[in-house]
Amino acid sequence: MMQFGLIGLGSGAAAALLFASLTSGTPLSVPLAYLAPLPLMIAALGWSHWAALIGALAGGFAIWLLFGSLFFVAFFAGIGLPGWWLGYLAMLARPVGQNGTASLEWYPPGRLIVWAAVLGSALIVLTVLVMGGDATAFRDAMGAALREVFRIAATEAGSSGPAALRDPDRFIDLLVVIIPPATAVMATLTNALNLWLAGRIVKFSGRLTRPWPDIPGMTFPPLTAAALAFAIALTFIDGMIGILAGIASAALLIAYGLLGFAVIHVVTRGLTARGFVLAGVYAAVLIFGWPVLILSLVGLAEQIFNFRARAALRRGPPAST
Structure with a gap:
């Protein structure tokens, strides 16, 4: 138990430091903050979830002492939990x-992956509710915050800066709509990527006691598609319900995008150009972004048509040696 406590304190300190790097305001602080859950996940996978819980509480307490209760809530909801x-x-x-x-x-x-989406969307939902109790209050608070960001950026850029910094009003309304679901997407991807990275680190160290999962063969619970359809339907309701539904829809859609990647990995097995196809898919998503919506549709269709099972039947059993 003493070892779990020490590991937990160490992981909590590392997570708190990575999260606190945001206060420096440097560009490097953003990717460092995205990695803040990683030490806690390493502690959970390599030692015990009790170590991770101790780390989450200890890191949250340190953040509360240094930066106040608002930062504590952000740390515990977005990193610790x-x-x-x-x-x-x-x-x-x-x-x-x-x-x-x-x-x-x-x-x-x-x-x-579904839990990563649930936790990612829950964090953004909490943030939106804290910023405003209704849609108008949230949009006003978000707009004021964005105007302050643009003002600071325009001051630093000076007269040579882009026109968008000097006249940001035409962009702010669009950003108020885009930022909440986009942030939910990033939170979902961050949770999933950190868990995968923690698993690889712990496996490499020899402390991973579970077998490595078959990630390309993963499946979602059947009700996940129904939850996504319900959330998308709620986005057509005006007001706070529509805003919160958009956040949940974005998180679940990116989860299905990850399932779409898994489908592509399986159905391309045996193809001579498999490496080229996978590289093209990943490059298209990283460069353009929008192709992930096609992968989300592939992931959704997989639950109906079971492309991976059909591909396995076509390939037949592996040849005996």
Whole structure:
């Protein structure tokens, strides 16, 4: 137990330092803050979820002492809770019996991705509710914050800066609509990427006690598609309900985009140009961004048409040697 406590304190200190780097205002602070859940997830996967929970509480307490209660809420909701909960679920297993033998069934990776989306959207929903109790109050608060950001940027850029910095009003209304769902997408991807990276680090160290999951073969719970359809339907309602539904829709859509990547990885197995196809898909998403919507549709269609199973049937069983 002492070891778990020390590991937890160390992971909490590392997470708090990465999160606190945002206060420096440097460009490097943003990617460092995105990595803040990583130490907690490493503690959970390599030692115990209790170590991660101790780290989340210790890191949150340090943030509260240094920066106040608002930063504590942001740290615990966006860093501490996802780091502990995803790490806990990843190491969750139950015994199953087959033919008189017992084995362990580990928490499936598809459900972890769905949880990453739930936690990512919950953080942004909380932020929106804190900024304003209704849609008008939120838009006014977000618009005022964006105008201050543009004002500071225009002051630093001077007269040689772009015109958008000197006359930002035409962009602010659009940004108020785009930023909440876009931030939910980033939070979902951050949770998923940090969990994968923590798993690779712990596996490399030899402390990962669960087998590495079949990520390309992951599946989502059947009700996930229904939840996405319901959230998209709610986006047509004006006001705060529509804003919150847009956040949830964006997080679930990017989760289905990750499922679409898994489908592409499986159906291209055996192709001679597989490396070229995968490189093209990843490059298109990284450069243009919007092709991830096609992958989201692929992920949604997978739950109906089961492309991966059809591809496996076409390939047939592996050749015996």
